[in-house]
Amino acid sequence: MSERKAKTNRERVIACILAMGVLAAAGTPGLAEDQDPLSALEVSVDLAWDSRYVTEGRDNLDGHSLVGTTVEAAYKGLSLGVWYAATPDVEDYREFNAFAAYNVEWKGIEAYVSYNHLRFLSDEQHDNEVGAGMAFPALPGNLALGLDWYYSFESEGSFFEISLEGEYEVHDRLTLTPAGVLGFNSGYIADGHDGANNFTLSIDASTPIKDGIDLIARVAYTWGIDADPHRYPEDEFLNDFAYGGIAIRVTH
Numbered sequence: 001m002s003e004r005k006a007k008t009n010r011e012r013v014i015a016c017i018l019a020m021g022v023l024a025a026a027g028t029p030g031l032a033e034d035q036d037p038l039s040a041l042e043v044s045v046d047l048a049w050d051s052r053y054v055t056e057g058r059d060n061l062d063g064h065s066l067v068g069t070t071v072e073a074a075y076k077g078l079s080l081g082v083w084y085a086a087t088p089d090v091e092d093y094r095e096f097n098a099f100a101a102y103n104v105e106w107k108g109i110e111a112y113v114s115y116n117h118l119r120f121l122s123d124e125q126h127d128n129e130v131g132a133g134m135a136f137p138a139l140p141g142n143l144a145l146g147l148d149w150y151y152s153f154e155s156e157g158s159f160f161e162i163s164l165e166g167e168y169e170v171h172d173r174l175t176l177t178p179a180g181v182l183g184f185n186s187g188y189i190a191d192g193h194d195g196a197n198n199f200t201l202s203i204d205a206s207t208p209i210k211d212g213i214d215l216i217a218r219v220a221y222t223w224g225i226d227a228d229p230h231r232y233p234e235d236e237f238l239n240d241f242a243y244g245g246i247a248i249r250v251t252h
Helices: 003-026 233-237
Strands: 041-051 066-075 078-086 096-107 111-119 125-139 143-152 157-166 168-171 174-186 195-210 213-224 241-251
Touching: none
Parallel strands: none
Antiparallel strands: 041 066, 041 241, 066 078, 078 096, 096 111, 111 125, 125 143, 143 157, 157 174, 168 174, 174 195, 195 213, 213 241
16 A cells, blocks of 8 residues: 555544544533532453454464453543453463543434554554444344444554344343354455455353442354455464353442
């Protein structure tokens, strides 16, 4: 990609994010006069273990597991957080993310814009990403349609996901969240093929341990679509496989 074209793409991405941010700010309700501002602040801490580190349908650590910690603070529509993860297996992999997102709800439609700074500590690499998405929750069967997009400044490419998700309280101590996600690559995985990349089915089960503490378990299966590792080296990890994880979430 030429420098001029890359600069034009970046300008379009930034303009899009800024425009959505302005719309989001315009639609955000203020606090009620008698509401304590601190009561709108929510802080959560997650400690999670995943059997595989899966993003964009790819098994990034070739079968190795990942342990991660997330700390996030949300105030009204704004959320800020950090995530640190490493593999407890033989392969040395450490990653740090610092992220921010702004969320808004308008006429039943939920939307967000986001920014993420990524540090790959093992090889001293970094990246910056911007993202945006919308959710349409008023579908039959208590389902929600989600559209998510994110852009990498390092690869100068995007990834797009379409999801269908439901949330069902089957018991006062058990909530199930099944989901299906279809992912499309557009240069985000620079050495992977463009177009439809993967389809994933998952289900999360959440149960409260005590007030403010939840235990969450996930099982999932992903199918690679049109993987061609002979032409695209990054398609080597785009396979069919099952994975799962467990997390403890503390919210205050």
